[in-house]
Amino acid sequence: MDLVLDIVLLSLLLTTAVAIAWTRDLFSAAMLAGIYGLLSASFFMTMGAVDVAFTEAAVGAGISPLLILATLALCGRKQRSDRKRALLALGLVATVGALLVAATLDMPAFGDPTAPAQTHVAPRYIQDSMAEIGIPNIVTSVLASYRAYDTLGEVVVIFTAGLGVLSLLLGMRGARETGTALQAIPRQHLVLRMAAKVLIPPILVYALYVQFHGEYGPGGGFQAGVIFAVGFILYALVFGLDAVRRVAGNGLVQFLAALGVLIYGSVGLLGMATGKNFLDYSALAGDPVSGQHIGIIVIELGVGITVAAVMMLVFYLFSEQLQDRNDAPEQLSPGRAG
Amino acid sequence: MLSHLPILQVILPLVAAPSCMLIRRSSLVWFFSLLVSAGALVVSVLLLQQVIDSGPISYRLGGWEAPWGIEYRIDLLNAWVLLVVTGLGTAVIAAARQSVQREMDDLRQTLFYTLYLLCFAGLLGIVATGDVFNVFVFLEISSLATYALIALGRDRRSLWAAFQYLIMGTIGATFILIGIGFLYMMTGTLNMADLALRLPELGSSSTVLAAFAFIVVGVCLKLALFPLHMWLPNAYAFAPSIVTAFLAATATKVALYLLVRFIVTVFGIDFSLTSLPLQSLFIGLGLVGVFVASVVAIYQVDIKRMLAYSSVAQIGYMVVGIGISSVVAMQATLLHLFNHALMKGGLFLALAGLVYRLGSSRIDAFNGLGRTMPWTMAAIVIGGISLIGMPLTVGFVSKWYLITAAIESDMWLVALLVVLGSLIAAIYVWRLVEAGYFRQAPAGGDVTVGEAPLSLLVPTWILIGANIYFGIDTRLPVEVTGAVAQYLLGGIQ
Amino acid sequence: MLITSLYNYWIVIALMMIGLYMVVAQGNLIKKIIGLNIFQTSVFIFYISVGKVDGGAAPILIEGENVYSNPLPHVLILTAIVVGIATTSLALALVIRIMRAYGSVEEREIQAEEEKREIQAEQEKREMQAEEVQC
Known part of the structure; x- marks a missing residue:
């Protein structure tokens, strides 16, 4: 169940991101960016990050699109084609992306409870925060x-x-x-x-x-x-x-x-x-x-x-x-x- | 109170900034900012003394011990950088009053000083902290304040420059964030000392390598290392004069510190130099940066922009020092960090005086300046001589150490290129001398043009005087940076 | 095995790269900012994924629950989200000012405008010098 939800959300995120990059209408881009914020908030929910989800929903789907829309009202919603640097950008993105993918190969598996991040500093917060802070x-x-x-x-x-x-x-x-x-x-x-x-x-x-x-x-x-x-x-x-x-x-x-x-x-x-x-x-x-x-x-x-x-x-x-x-x-x- | 020095260093300007918004009157706010900066300077002097006397200091924020809470950790390296940043920050703010009055409307002066203090606090926070995520937070404080400060420039191009810097700077900061995420993922910690302990166990895992690459590129974007320097010339040229002086004297120095901190302390110099061809990359990019930026500087019409390109070149020298990576070379880098702050601080403050009187920093404004503004022009000449690296100025000292280091490591070509780079600097400095002393002021020009106001001239000359003083009596910087370099790299030689 | 354990990160990387591509390739300043937002949000998704523990509950202590997600990445990302919106609002304010000053938010037009002005300034200077000579 978790897995299905995970895959659905990630593919929705991917689709939204592509749509934002594709559209020439800035108004749609702003609205889609709001949806992107809401989708990532949902993803944070499924990851158990409730506080982050709350904040991302308020910021990514609330404040940020509001400000973008206000700016659009002043600057116009049509974007003129200007992709002179598409090749440069593709090259950069390919390099950075390859580096990132290479980086994942030595990573601990997703959700692994024995990963260093789960065993070194964080356990103290989980085990002792009740005694030390009391909330x-x-x-x-x-x-x-x-x-x-x-x-x-x-x-x-x-x-x-x-x-x-x-x-x-x-x-x-x-x-x-x-x-x-x-x-x-x-x-x-x-x-x-x-x-x-x-x-x-x-x-x-x-x-x-x-x-x-x-x-x-x-x-x-x-x-x-x-x-x-x-x-x-x-x-x-x-x-x-x-x-x-x-x-x-x-x-x-x-x-x-x-x-x-x-x-x-x-x-x-x-x-x-x-x-x-x-x-x-x-x-x-x-x-x-x-x-x-x-x-x-x-x-x-x-x-x-x-x-x-x-x-x-x-x-x-x-x-x-x-x-x-x-x-x-x-x-x-x-x-x-x- | 002495045990709280590390946090006082940062918290003083950090809390002072919102207080400015309550004081509101711009003349009072200026005086208040000056007091706070001077206070921070005193703290940094005491800190350096304490570190020299009794070794590195650790301060637990919130009382939580290190990997769980955030730690401030002051050792010789950051104590030295803190001193440079607070010293220059104080000198620049002392000069700010009249220049800011001239270049900004009334509404914005209080905001200017508040943002200045925020930027100052952000920079100090980056230097003082021993926690990598805390670096990111304070980096963003200083960056956001910087973008806003640049955009306060009178020319509309300041807006465009600020926007470009915002985009590049945010990409850089996000790269650093990615790197920090990888480090956290592989080690479970964010504390620098703890990372230094745990990273060697991982060997050359591809995730750690990627973390290293992202952090180095992100920091180099902030540092404006060639070819990631595109944001710098416009930002320096169109920002308010005082902001340019401040940024040139402090911001790039802090980025350089961060580079050294990550390379030497967090990843360890052995890892850093063996896992990627960093040595040849830094020496190569550094030297190419020196030549390209110096040559471009010659052709600039706006002198603020010319000196901005010269800054890119000087960053090249500092990075070459890191690339050679011997004790002497590291010392040369740290010396140049201090010396370059003195040169550019002095030079840009002198330009602030020029802009104050003439409203322009273009080369034609220099015509006849030797007669109309003799003190400002003399300051520019001495600063320029120091920039070239002639004896009896601080510029000579750091170049000397850099050349010595190159020769000691059998890099004759590098030594030769460093000397050649200085010769190019001589060309663009000569343009200023020529215009100032050998050309006439435009006939029938403004006869009322006089010397820059004393409030600008005195701080300028304090910095220019320091260029000469520390060029002759080199003990303090040489001894401290020698100790720092020994402390950083002494283990491997 | 490799794919099932890492696919999550790969999709996040794809998201980041779409954002980064927009920042670099798009000429419209607002679109650049939206791209920057996507880039940053995707990095947040990566961080939160790092904190995921199989079968872990949300990190709010409840009786009888032993496995929780790692709270530390959550804390870091809360801070990072705030930093992100701070950057966005400043960037948009800058765009508004650029619109007022240049009448455009397209990178190419702004640069063209700058070049035009520089050439004009050069010409004016030459004319002034010519006049001086005549005098």
Whole structure:
């Protein structure tokens, strides 16, 4: 059964990838890329990687196609033929691919429980994390404690990307404070408006659930942050960007993005203040295990805040660009905008 | 507090960056960034001292011991690179204020300093860590910040350059990620020291070989080793002047460090040199890079671009040193890492002054510069002389060691080619001298052109002065790099 | 034997190569970014495959379950996915700016535009020099 599912998913992935490479319509490519994300999320599910599947579904099938579509709206969806380097690319791909295939020949078999990766470092996480950290989700234990420093790096990466997008798109629109970036959907779309009103509160509650339930089931700060931002994005899509910005303006969102990183960093520094190493939570409470608990909850909160804030910031900036297109189409030559 | 030095080195700028977003006022943010960079410099000096006194330092992040948690491991090699990066980073940020004011609008100045600190922290993180996956994470922090910083350039071509670099850089980072995945698959560990223990048991398994190939190619993309250098000239030419100075002085040095770290520490020098024809590949590509890039540099009209090609050539020399792979050659590479940072840091800061006054770094802007901006022009000349490798400058010291190493290993041809490469450098440096001292400023040109502002001139001259100081009193760099090279390769000779 | 134990990796390699091909061969910048996404996602699939243990459950501790998938690759890929989306959003923002500056997102047109401008700049310079001589 597993095997069949595995083969079906892999062949679907392969077909989708070929279709993406083949199509000249960028809109289809973007949608297919979303499907590719969803398929890989399903594949991760079958591999038992539930947290990864959750994240990939949110990113690969959610955020990433959304941003690509926004860019397409500005840049046109037709791709003109330009395969001058097809031969070079084929040569490169053949070489790299051959090297990769050669590399597989000495690999341990797929799923082999005696492979080095399964016998060296990982067993400690599986066997001792309950005693050392005291939470059932091993992925959260490793992510937020054993390798918490990588996760700090990850939050900083997101923060950096947010600032990078900000530095690129800030003030780049023609009509600055005037006009709404995303127009509210007209009143006659009553169903949409009602559906959104009904959906958004559960989405936000669900985000909170994912945020604080990450220790027991799949979830955690990153996924929660994305879902939280999605709630706001949905609101903006239906009721207009200005309506959202009245709740969470640009300044606030930037502040929160920085705040999340600072929260994470401060927990680390607190570890040092209690005489331990950076990001060592064990002295944050009476006994080490509750210390770990507190530490993990707080850093996950930091992750969630930064992720939600950066996602919203990026969404604001992209949709402001769209508004600009509506205001001042003469900036782009219409033939090229497609 | 002293036991926390390894993490302070990185966490200081890392936490300072989001704090910048709370301070907001750009003049304050600049001062804050300067303080933080200077703090990082102090930490790196203390670290180097500590490593020299008592050997390598290990720091367990989160308190978890090594292969399970992430470890920071500072030995002579990265202590030296940390010192170079923080020193140059501080000098460049000290000079940044007025140049940034001139080249960026108000909105973006705070963002600039924040991204600068993030890039700085990312680079330091790559150097300090003892965990291969952590390398990837910090590599991406510094890379994303770099792409954004380059795109802050005034010319629209900066956007195109940043995009091209983003594509190449991400391919490189993904190659490194593939390599790390193979290593993990074969050993079950991500810790560098643990990998070094476990990899020899595997012999020359094709998976390990592939991991090695992917990591070396990925790092060389970041390093801009010929012929993977295509992203560099445009990125350097169109980035804001301060960013160019920073990248030229630090980013490629960190990539070079990473190459040495993987080749020598993780895979082991024996494996690295015997399993692939790396020795001849590095010497060959290095020398071809020296010649091609130097010749291309001669024909450049934009001097920022000219010096960018010259950087590609200088990277060639450093890689030749790794290729020869004797203790002296490694010392030459590590010396050149420091010396080249001093030269290019000084030269690009001088160019920043030029751009500040004239708004251009094209060769015709140099006409008559010897009279209108004598200090800037003199700095460029001395930096150029150091670049050629004339005695009494640092450039001479590293070339001398490289030539000695080549001769010791009976590679006469290599030694000869290194000398010839320097002669080509003399040609493009001469173009600047000719324009600056022997050509007239355009008649009726801007008479108000004066010397670059002091805030730019002083850091420039500190770096240029260091080119001369360490060219005469060579003890500090030579002794430290000698010890590092001995520590890295002493076992095999 | 070899095929049944390794086919998984080979398909993943094919996926990676399709992505890499798109990055190098496609002239459209957005298509390049989509290709980069495919390339990276395929590397993620490879990592997760490494963590697969036959009969292993998802790595969330439950009474009575002894065999779990390896959690470490999952953690690494969570980080890598975030890095990927960070890169994508920055790249797309760059594309928007390039569109504004050049009016195109096709590599060939951007390069052609650059060359055109360089030639123009050369000409203007020559004309200026000619005027100076006349004066």
